[in-house]
Amino acid sequence: MAFTEFRPLDEKSLIEYIKAVPFLYSKLGSDLKVKEVGDGNLNFVYIVISHARYFVMKQALPYMRCIGESWSMTKERAYFEAVALTELGRLSLEHVPKVCHFDLTMSLIGMHYLEPPHIIVKKGLIAGIEYPLLAEHVKIRCKDTLFHIPPLSFHHGAQTFAEFCGNMELCRLTEQVVFSDPSKVSQYNHWTSPYLDRDAEALREGNVLKLEVAELKSKFCERDQALLHGDLHTSSVMVTHESTQVLDPDFAFYWPMGFDIGAFLGNLILAFFFAQDGHADQVNDRKTYKEWILRTIEDTWNLFNKKFIALWDEHKDGSGEAYLPAIYNNPELQQLVQKKFMEDLFHYTLGFGAAKMIRRIVDVAHVEDFESITDASRRADCGHRALEVAKLLLKERRKFHAITELFQPFKNSS
Ligand code: ADP
Incomplete structure (x- = not known):
């Protein structure tokens, strides 16, 4: 079963999460490696590696990453990011990574991985x-x-x-x-x-x-x-x-x-x-x-x-x-x-x-x-x-x- 309440994920709990979501589990399986690669100011970005494929999961926490909890910020931003990626992708398909999963409770987006040399x-x-x-x-x-x-x-x-x-x-x-x-x-x-x-x-x-x-x-x-x-x-x-x-x-x-x-x-x-x-x-x-x-x-x-x-x-x-x-x-x-x-x-x-x-x-x-x-x-x-x-x-x-x-x-x- 998916997580019923918001909680900040880390590399370990993201694997538990994926196993609990049937769509992700069926896509990625259980033999997973996860690496946090976020280098932006706001959010946490995880690359999920399963035997066959790479996938990206991005979570918004209720504060700004580069400052910490003293600068609070709505985690609903993940919702707008998911909707915007979908809408901008509809208008300009070739230039936006595709969103495949969104969990409002967890403020979590799953999207296609842009492979190197991107x-x-x-x-x-x-x-x-x-x-x-x-x-x-x-x-x-x-x-x-x-x-x-x-x-x-x-x-x-x-x-x-x-x-x-x-x-x-x-x-x-x-x-x-x-x-x-x-x-x-x-x-x-x-x-x-x-x-x-x-x-x-x-x-x-x-x-x-x-x-x-x-x-x-x-x-x-x-x-x-x-x-x-x-x-x-x-x-x-x-x-x-x-x-x-x-x-x-x-x-x-x-x-x-x-x-x-x-x-x-x-x-x-x-x-x-x-x-x-x-x-x-x-x-x-x-x-x-x-x-x-x-x-x-x-x-x-x-x-x-x-x-x-x-x-x-x-x-x-x-x-x-x-x-x-x-x-x-x-x-x-x-x-x-x-x-x-x-x-x-x-x-x-x-x-x-x-x-x-x-x-x-x-x-x-x-x-x-x-x-x-x-x-x-x-x-x-x-x-x-x-x-x-x-x-x-x-x-x-x-x-x-x-x-x-x-x-x-x-x-x-x-
Ligand atoms: P933030 O919202 O914190 O600014 P970003 O969306 O800019 O986070 O992502 C942070 C980093 O994660 C990017 O600089 C990039 O290296 C990596 N990243 C994000 N999305 C993808 C993706 N779909 N495929 C590959 N790498 C990604």
């Missing part, structure tokens, strides 16, 4: 590995999931929308850690001190910066545009040279669509700075790799932009309400409307991306590309330059019209 993108970035299809796959995944928004097409149902309104606690947490904590004194904020003390203080004291963050936060809270992954950074994506898989959507919610693409691009921008100096050595100065990161940033946005417009053209006589064919009834007007829509999206993408960059340097949850630079002053130097670029993007984002225009400021500060 690796978390962030680890690939630290190792300096190029993934030629990454931008193309992220574009496919973004356009598959983001195009289905009410103004343009009515593909998502009211039921899915209502479902995700329940993920309020993680929604509030995102508002807090991305938009509020970096601008104030907050218990778990930390940075490479004392080197970045002045930078952290500048974030708390900059009026212009705070005005920009306020605008982004307000847009973020007010606009339920599309079902987003909610935390689409480079540790939420596993890759090989041929495959790109998106994991870990426990923050899924209806938000402005620039937030997902911005998070991904913001993390690549961070990687650009860290790849350059933080991980360069005498054997490899990372210059060629840096160029690949810039190309991936450029391709991700440009491919997405192009495909999104193509889909819009294809569906222009469809059921979307915002741009009725009876009103937007000539190609010139249609083009103007699309240009304005995509330009706004671009500016919000840059703003959200910059906010995500800042939080990863000064708030509770940092990024491995940064933390794995062992020399503190070198790490701080990378962090300082990344913060300067993020601040510039926040303040000046409306002046940029094409993704390549960003690269000069990047190069100037590197």
Whole structure:
């Protein structure tokens, strides 16, 4: 019989659990090995090895893993992660691991194992590995999931929308850690001190910066545009040279669509700075790799932009309400409307991306590309330059019209 009450699992009790669940037992058998491999901030991830196959079980405990019990957090996040994996998998099947089991009482998800050589993108970035299809796959995944928004097409149902309104606690947490904590004194904020003390203080004291963050936060809270992954950074994506898989959507919610693409691009921008100096050595100065990161940033946005417009053209006589064919009834007007829509999206993408960059340097949850630079002053130097670029993007984002225009400021500060 399955466990009737919640209890935190470990490698041993997970085997008891599997034996008690007929579906899992029939799939995996009784000769099992389990290894906990979680390296994220929140949850526990177990690889289950049976004679014939590998399987992943992921459990949410009622607190944040990287802090411990002092930062309590709803374990219902596992429910939203399971629903989001299923829904995002429905929209973009090839790019999401399949969920095979979910236990609400235990806050436990069972899903397909992404076999080696799948690796978390962030680890690939630290190792300096190029993934030629990454931008193309992220574009496919973004356009598959983001195009289905009410103004343009009515593909998502009211039921899915209502479902995700329940993920309020993680929604509030995102508002807090991305938009509020970096601008104030907050218990778990930390940075490479004392080197970045002045930078952290500048974030708390900059009026212009705070005005920009306020605008982004307000847009973020007010606009339920599309079902987003909610935390689409480079540790939420596993890759090989041929495959790109998106994991870990426990923050899924209806938000402005620039937030997902911005998070991904913001993390690549961070990687650009860290790849350059933080991980360069005498054997490899990372210059060629840096160029690949810039190309991936450029391709991700440009491919997405192009495909999104193509889909819009294809569906222009469809059921979307915002741009009725009876009103937007000539190609010139249609083009103007699309240009304005995509330009706004671009500016919000840059703003959200910059906010995500800042939080990863000064708030509770940092990024491995940064933390794995062992020399503190070198790490701080990378962090300082990344913060300067993020601040510039926040303040000046409306002046940029094409993704390549960003690269000069990047190069100037590197
Ligand atoms: P968290 O919610 O704590 O951030 P993640 O979902 O990011 O946890 O998973 C943590 C780690 O577990 C990942 O970095 C990855 O190495 C591994 N992992 C998670 N899901 C899978 C999977 N389906 N296949 C293979 N490895 C996985």
